Amino acid sequence: MNLTIKTLIKISICTVFALLYNINVNAQATLVQKTIDKIKSYKNLSYQHLSKVKESFTNDTLTRQSKNFILKAPDDKTLGYLYRTETLNKAGNSVSTEFYNGKNLIRINQADSTYLIDEINGKAVMGLLTDLNWIKDFAVKQSSKMVIANDTIINAITCSHLIINYRDTIINNEHLYTRFHLFIDKVSDMPVYLIRNVRSADIGNAVTNYYSKDSYFDYKFDQNDISVADWVIPNGFHEKIDEPEIPLLPVGSIAPDFVLDGVDGKKITLSKLRGKVVLLDYFFVGCYPCMLSLKPLNSIHEKYKNQNVAIVSLTERDNEKVVAEFRKNYNIKYPIYVNGRDAVKSYHVRGFPTFYFIDKEGKIANVFVGYGDDFEEKVTSVIDKLLK
Structure with a gap:
């Protein structure tokens, strides 16, 4: 079968677009995969996490700081890691701890020396790794909604900048979107910032603006003083027993005045x-x-x-x-x-x-x-x- 010149040109153009598409997918996915692989290369790592959230509901900014630890655990079939996070107060002291030990999520409260045990999948608490894996999968499935922007300098750190346009639409003349910005240190390959910008009309009677900024810093790798022994309930702590739940007022009873x-x-x-x-x-x-x-x-x-x-x-x-x-x-x-x-x-x-x-x-x-x-x-x- 003979191919015409036009047919050959069409095939060539399609091939070029396909190659460019694959390069685009590979570039985005590779950028995030490189960070995931870097984390996996360490026996353990720790980092500080500063979260700032601003909602249009109250115009208040909620701040939470924590210190996080990831320990490689090959025997853990669910995730392959153990994870621990310590919530810090303004003075930098730990006020509560939660950790995934391969079976359960343990929540420890230093204030009253109690702990709670939840049966929960470890993936629900692996904040940083969960976000990175989600972004990588999104890059593979919907690369057209992701852009590698120009490098950005943040606090004297040169960062790769990945923009994820998760949602972008116009409804009732309102521009609504969900957009993520991931900044990765080009030297260490570790995340520096993950920013979320959301403009939504899905709830209430008005457009809601949501902004959050997760900062990751003070990375430390393969520390000798981190071991499985850190993933245990401290001596002297006792399980917290919830008080019996008081039922709602029964139908037919007199409603209390207020x-x-x-x-x-x-x-x-x-x-x-x-x-x-x-x-x-x-x-x-x-x-x-x-x-x-x-x-x-x-x-x-x-x-x-x-x-x-x-x-x-x-x-x-x-x-x-x-x-x-x-x-x-x-x-x-x-x-x-x-x-x-x-x-x-x-x-x-x-x-x-x-x-x-x-x-x-x-x-x-x-x-x-x-x-x-x-x-x-x-x-x-x-x-x-x-x-x-």
């Missing part, structure tokens, strides 16, 4: 709402399932605002300023109250969000914990029955 402070300076009590169906929404700013409930709660508020229904959203963690900004940013129509500690305690609330329904006579009519896709349907069904 006093809550509104962001407008006005107080509210349950007794003043007698004769209305009351929906108590226990939440706190930044709680993910709580955030998912914002839009349906707004809708429910609009539906029943001219009827004998009151939504009382309350928080024990957030102050007036945070709540006022939160309501404005997320266009929340229903009231939110603060200083809810006593109400949390008297209603035996342990998980968030928790929703109590109180009938017109002041009795508990229903209660459920958490958020589901059928949330609005469930809530309106309960309220409609209570109104009748």
